Amino acid sequence: MKANVTIHRDFTISPVDDRLYSSFLEHLGRAIYTGIYEPGHPTADADGFRGDVIELVRALDTPYVRYPGGNFVSAYNWEDGVGPREDRPTRLDLAWRTRDSNHIGVNEFADWCKKAGTKPMLAVNLGSRGLDAARNFLEYCNHPGGSYWSDLRRKHGWKEPHNVKLWCLGNEMDGPWQVGHKTADEYGRLANETAKAMRLFDKSLELIVCGSSHAGMPTFPDWEATVLDHTYEAIDHLSLHMYFGNEEHDTLNYLAKAEKLDRYIMSVAGVIDYVKSKKRSKKNVTISFDEWNVWYHSHEQDKKILEGDDWPDAPHLLEDIYNFEDVLQVGGVLNTFIRRADRVKIACIAQLVNVIAPIMTETGGPAWKQTIYYPFLYASLYGRGTAMRAIVDGPTYDSAFGDDVPFLDTSVVRSSAGNALTFFIVNRHLTETLDLTARLDGFPAARVVEHIQMSHPDLAAVNSAATPNNVVPKTVSGSTVEAGVLTSRLPPLSYNVIRLS
Ligand code: AHR
Incomplete structure (x- = not known):
């Protein structure tokens, strides 16, 4: 099977906003407690943060981490998480039917972000609370001093303001499951x-x-149209969420769900344009895709807690164990975001540790990389710069979510500095190798630096604490550039990163 791709130095889509590689940590399950924070763990630092987790997060170079929720934020009192730990109340979290000691709050989270090489993106509670709590929270976090809330932060031991620039106005407020749904x-x-x-x-x-x-x-x-009608001039980004699953055990349909994502983005972009025209506005509102990932493996096991009356502390919740098939899906989702980099400026993989996450921990034990850690890592490392328009001429298939789904799913990014060019490619074909020919117009000196590949005979293969290296990338040979044409052979059901310079 053959596929031809053409790119041209001058045919670009848009700069890629680095914030496309952001992430999310919610007070949910073991994301915070025993995820990032576990006093007494062999790798814990003086603040109780797990050093092994920090190391894995730092490697991802994720620019922002959204916090503290998610559904959790819609009944959260931010004041519960500040001040002396011994005075902080233990609360029932209505969203996830668990208890929260509030031992981690915004100040500790800001400290953790510094250690992990990232920055906070905070959400205010517009479910059970409103404007007043939001403005106080903002003043507490960002004002240097000399006012009630900023002086309280200083008294709590954080002299410098956190200077948080990205703020989410509530979470999923269209959802009937949300506390304070509107x-x-x-x-x-x-x-x-x-x-x-x-x-x-x-x-x-x-x-x-x-x-x-x-x-x-x-x-x-209609939700987007109405909400933007109210807020267009006051806000910068519109938040979207989407999760993917293969409940039907149908790989081709599963991988075609990235097409659904693409249509979702473009429909919302259309609504944004509509409201912009209606308001005769000069302002551009962009998309913050601040929750996305595969989420379905853990649904069944979570019912016990979500439907029970135990209110446990930091239970195993939403602990999806990702397989090799999910690598292909995550690779395809990231390709979609890069191709739509003109409309999507922020995206957060949901989430970061233990809860539907690329990083898993055992309480008291090791931390390891789930399979999906790798496509996220490579997009974050090599997907910064300018998204290139890639014209693909190759075989397609019809799916439940749309016809003409290309077997070869690709995005191409040119680095801001130098001439590096990276192809991210998923071969979605179940059985056939793809012979790729890519014409690189305007890159006469291009040569292959590295071809990283993930493939596995078993789509269901996973990593675990005992076998952390079962599904890992490898460097392969055989890709070459001659006379400005890249050729490569891409095995069936494989994820590929071809780096040129
Ligand atoms: O990420 C898990 C949950 O998914 C979030 O709390 C919520 O916003 C979404 O429904």
Whole structure:
């Protein structure tokens, strides 16, 4: 099977915003407690943060981590997580039916971010609370001193402000499961007034308003139109979420779900353009895809806790164990974001540690990389710069989510400095090798630096604490550039990173 790709030095899509490789940590299951924070763990530092986890996060170079939720934030009192630990209340978390000691709050999270080489992206509670709690939280976090809330932070031991620039105005407010769920009009008005108040404090903040929780929501896409009608001039980004699963055990349909993602992004981009025109606005609102990942492996086992009355502390929740097939899906999702880099400026893999996460830990034991760690790592390392327009001429298939799905799924990024060019490619074909020919117009000196590949005879293969290297990338040979043409052979069901310079 053959596929031809053409790229041209001058045919670009858009700069890729580094924030496309952001992530998310929620007070949920073992994400915070025994995920990033486990006093007494052999690798824990003086603050109780796991050093092994910090090392794995640092390697990902994820620019922002969204916090503290998620559904959790919609009934969260941020004040519970600040001040002396011994005075912090243990609360019931209504979203995940667990208890939270509040031993980690915004100050500790900001410290952890510094250690992990990332920055906080915070969410305010617009479910059970509103404008007042949001503006106080902002003042507590960002004001240097000399006011009630900033002086309280200083008294708590954090003299310097956290200077958080990215703020989410609530979470999934279209969802009936959300504490404080609202209609689009109710939420739109509240979000607009909250945004206005937050901007009165600091005009330079970037504010993110809630779009739909997923493309199947009955209120989609009217929700976006109404919410943006209220908020267009006050906010910067519209938040979208989407999770992927292969409940049907149908690989081709599973991998075609990236097409659904693409349609979702483009429909929402259309709604943004519509509201922009309606308002005769000069402003561009972009998309913050601040929750995405594969999420389905753990659904069954989670029912016991989510439907029970035990209210456990930091239980095993949403602990999807990812397989090799999920590498292909995550690779395809990242390709979609890169191809839509003109509309999507922020994206957060949900989540980062233990909870639907690329990094897993054993309480008291090791931390390891799940299979999906790798495509996220390579996109973050080599997917920064400018997204190139790639014209693909190759075989396609029809799926439940759309026809003409290309077997060869690719995105191409040119680095900002130098001439590095990286092809991220998933061969979705179940049985056939793809013979790739890529014409590189305007890159006369290009040569292959490295071809990284992930393939595995077993789609269900996973990594674990005992076998952390079962599904890992390898460097392969055989890709060459001659006379400005890249040729490569891509095995069936493989993920590939071909780096040129
Ligand atoms: O990431 C897990 C959950 O998925 C989040 O709490 C919520 O926002 C979404 O429904």
